[in-house]
Amino acid sequence: MVSSAVRSLTPWLPPETAGLSGATASTLGNPVLNHTVCRMVPLAMERPGLERVPAVAIALGQLVKQSLALRSPTGGWPADLPQTPENLAPYLSEETGELLEILAAVEPGLECDRTLVPVPTLVPHLLWMLASSGYEIMRLIEGVQAHIHSPEAQGAAYVIRLVPVLVITVDGASYALDLVTQTDPVPTLYLPESSEIRLLENDLDSQPRPWGDLLTKIAQQVSDHQPGLAALLGDGGQVDILQPWQPWQPATLHLHLHLAEMAVQGQAQPALAASAVPEALYLPPPSWSSTPATTPSFTLDDFASTLVDGPGDATTGVLGDWLTFTDERWVQTLLTTSAQRLIAQHLPQLWSGLAGDLTAEQRSHRETVCNRITYRAADLVQGANGLFKHTFVHEPVLVADLWPRLRWYLAQSSERVMQLLGGVSAQVLPPGLSWQQGSLYLRPLMQLTTPQRSWIVDLSRGRLLPTSPQALPGDAAVDVTDAPWRGQLSVAELATLVDHDLTTFTPAIAALRQGTPIHLHRLDAEAGCQLGQLTLNWCFTL
Template sequence: MILTVDLQSDSAAPTDTSELGVIDMQTDSFVEGSLQPAVPAPPLFNAAAIRQTLIQLVDVAQPATMAATPETVLGAMQRLVDVIGELRSPHSGWSADLPQTPENLFPYVTEEAYDLLDALQQQSIQPTPHATDATPAIAQFLQQDYCSITDLTPWLLWAIARSSYEVMQLMEGVEVQIAQPDQEWQTGILRLAIALQFDSPDLNWALDLVTLQPCQPHLSPDAQIQSTTLSPSSPLVAGELVQQVMQQIQRATPVLCPFVTGIQTTLLMPQDDWQAGLLQLQFGLEFMPTVGTSKSSQDTALNSSSATPDEQTDSPESEPPVPSSSTNSLKPLIQFTDTNWSSQYSAIVNQQHLDAILTHLQTSRTHDAVHLSPTSSIADVVEAGLIITNQLHQSSTLASRNIPHQIWGLSQLNLRLLWCVSRGAHEIMQLMAGIAAQVLQPTQSWQTGTLRLAVNLKLQTPELDWQLDLVTGRTSPVNSQFLAEDAIAQSHQTQWCQHPTLVQRLTHQVMHDIQHATPEIQLLLDGTDINLQQGDEPWQPGTLQLITGFEFVPDRPAV
């Protein structure tokens, strides 16, 4: 239960603690640690002063120079991973009593393993700047010498949310059923609580990054969690869920690892001296029960969780209506029908994710890690294939991005695409939300207003022509008027146009960062074939396409 802290009083609520851990990014293994949920706020906790605090960014590890993975190596590894994946299939005939170790797998992957070893031996892998999923846009924020808590907070939240769609959902809060030790099941909202904590001999505080208030008590690590969103098939243990989330965040966005392990820094609060100490991210779960829940509601939820994922996703009843501005209030379902397009989409996602994992193995410097290099042994190759297969199978980032192979409710698809686009850069998220800006358009005077990156989903069938705004969820005119590329924009709310900047350059920057983080989005910008169903009506063939452009809403009409 979340307790309210009275900021006017001299006390703050206590917090529970649990043993968590961090990822060793050299070995890619989970290391048990003493990372604890946020400590209680001090008696004179001053949220306003903390938000105005200035931090010196020191000892923040920048993303390492990565080694470019040759296409022949990448292709050979993909074939090895595919075979291992097939052997894991329930229909492969693999004995349940025989563990899938590198030694046991070798007779079945001999050809693929030697192909990969041959590719490694024929290629000269040179360290070069390499565009993996850790995009340059992520690291740019950390290149400044100083930043305020006000600026750091939204960047951290974005960097965490980009790790997977499920992590973003958990940050926002999901409906669950909870059974805490010695208590009955309760229904309520579960939220991933993320705190920024600072510890020094003279100053200690922990700030909830979402509420910007003192941290609240965390859910017991032994609590049982049942949720069709998080785990449709079986209950989760709270402590294990937090560990899984932390692993996912660090693998998807390695630049956050120093914040998880702790950064030695100095900060300056208003009306105080410089303080040296440890700045660290803390993770926990908060639960707010719904009033009037009972065991029967838990039984109902558990019964509903027995439905298959396809039934849960495809059910029109789970889908909110089309925005009221549409002339049709039915709840459409969308199915991607171009198999070649879908295969290409998945291949792009899988290859980028595989590239990031393989690059890490190639550049590892620890003695106990699996090394992939021209001098690797065949045993190392098979073991690396098994490790990569495990990571691909467990990656919620990969699952979040692979969208073509299921039926989607329209609003669910909108939210998933919104996440895919916004993970490219924090500035993209800012622009999608809208920023205060000045704009000079040809033949017009300077105007002040709101500049926004519009991302619209255009749907066409023989009977309809829709264009839905992913951010607002509302229909927009089919022929939306975007700013001309030769217009000038300036805003102090984003680094991308601190000075007068051509809209054409802004557009190029957006597409550049999207291509680094989610290159598969280009296929959606090109468009693809779909089937669309409204209610009980027959499926209709149609097309789907993402359309982007900059919109400007002036505070007052141009003179």
């Protein structure tokens, strides 16, 4: 997915990297890692996975449906009985048993063989896995404003970011890499885990908490949503690596999480390049240049660079109004599929332990594991708003807080979608013109419509647009130069790939293309609360 660190992080990148719109994935700051290849089992669950097996999908849906029904306010749960995995288990035993029974009947052959993965390819993949684990995690990786309470900070407001560090240990030597800047880590910027922080941006959970506690919750959230990273966050993952002039050697991968201070709030930052997310369809023929693009790949830096430039733009116009989703059917689809997806990530683990004849104790253990996973999945989509919750759809939400959340739902659907949101180096041949080179962007557009007027919000930057940007024609040829799915495609074929990812992994977001009814609470209008519709569309621009 990724290629460099976000352009919004430019002040903290090395001078030789900061001038680029993104450091390429093939030019890591560590020359040793840049030429290292790993032989390993894929970290992310292969798709189509177990949850795509029809019988498994039905059983999974029934388990989530019953779990959410039991935990709902109208579910009839005794008020004096805590809702714990152990207490809920007897009421879910039928659905849990059916899912495990169906999994046990799935034919072998779904296990993944070890594959060769160059470290420059592994780095963006790890970043996507982390960012897709939670909205707050993605925002922390990109960098957010926060109050820091520590003996050194004295409650000042800073820009902080989550620093994921990949450590590869081989033959007694260790190599460390900051996954975001793709350079050597800078431990002097790390905050002590005893520091208390309070997040300040958007509707992020602003409860003050020790950084160490938040770090523990982040690690648990990542392990829940991407079980393949659990070993890396713990004792380490075992792989084989190959380096120039060396034989294959056993190695250990670790993933360490830190919080780093980036700048004091208000510190001047360089303006983003005007071409970061261009409005034009393509360069006019006289301006065409044959110079190769300098950024053939993409990292979370490129993705975060599409954020709004300054806080002054954040609540302009309709962005400062409140929105309520009124279609409960759509709301439940969003919540249910979010819960199902978390459980689906653990299906390979559950399936692998069901082979052969199990003892009663082993079966009981599998049921206990499944109950705990189901409990955590339901907890994310029910109850009060809070850290890592999807429950913002139950209450009025500021439009300025909604667009970055929708942007995350798009990005976490697949690594490919996140790459395209941040921009990929490509050549495009529109009919009637010559080849054009630049960054190809997936542009998601949220349209809010009331009987009186409508607004278009560019989810790439959170800006109001006077009209939709001019999109690349569907019959234009596209050559993506640095992506796992690279090759000659038409824009229409690329759009089909995106539609497939969204429909398969985030069906509620894909359904927004047809629109969903809303109430728009306009604070600057006499009408006050107005009936309206939210529609989500996407197109490609260069």
